[in-house]
Amino acid sequence: MKIALIGASGNVGSRIAAELSSRGHKITGIARDARKVAAIPGVTPTTADFTKTNALVVILKGHAAVISCVRFTGTDPDQLIGAVKASGVPRYLVSGGAGSLYVAPGMTLVDSPNFPKEYATEARASGVFLDRLRAQTDLDWTFLSPPAVLAAGERTGKFRVGKDDLLVSDDKSSSISYEDFAIALADEIETPKHSRQRFTVGY
DSSP states (O other), X not given: OEEEEETTTSHHHHHHHHHHHHTTOEEEEEESSGGGSOOOTTEEEEEXXXXXXXXXXXXXXXXXXXXXXXXXXXXXXXXXXXXXXXXXXXXXXXXXXXXXXXXXXXXXXGGSTTSOGGGHHHHHHHHHHHHHHHTOSSOEEEEEEOOSEEESOOOOOOOEEESSBOOOOTTSOOEEEHHHHHHHHHHHHHSOOOTTEEEEEEO
16 A cells, blocks of 8 residues: 655654555655655655645645644644645544543543643644544544553554543553554554544553
């Protein structure tokens, strides 16, 4: 499958690129500086300014799916969604945030009392992006939220899958490795189960 990956040089994007490469997919690894995209078989590093819609549309055309793994603050969701739709690519998968997951009835993680204030702006921007996707009637999108902690670790292939509630383990932790998060997204690309939905993963 030919896949466009926006944000291929970041912590999440680089792991997704590696996972997709290991499965034999062809990836256009899009970053602001293509030199920062890891040299991986099947990955074509491509420099692009994500905010330039027309240029992005040209790059995205001809792919089977688009994945974006970019910070939500400073990103215009309507612009990115519009670029994907204009390109004619049929599927759009977004690496999202955990802030909009529910931790209690009517309460999201970002609104919980102990949520770190320094992450609140990004978390709320992620929620806005999800709302924009939910408003789309002519786009096959999927939004994957991580648990509370997403960090470097092992590729185990063992994790739970949920929908809109934060996944918490028996020891009260909520985490997953970048590597296993990448597996979840790659699995969704190969075997779609969450069309026009948000889902989440965690240990």
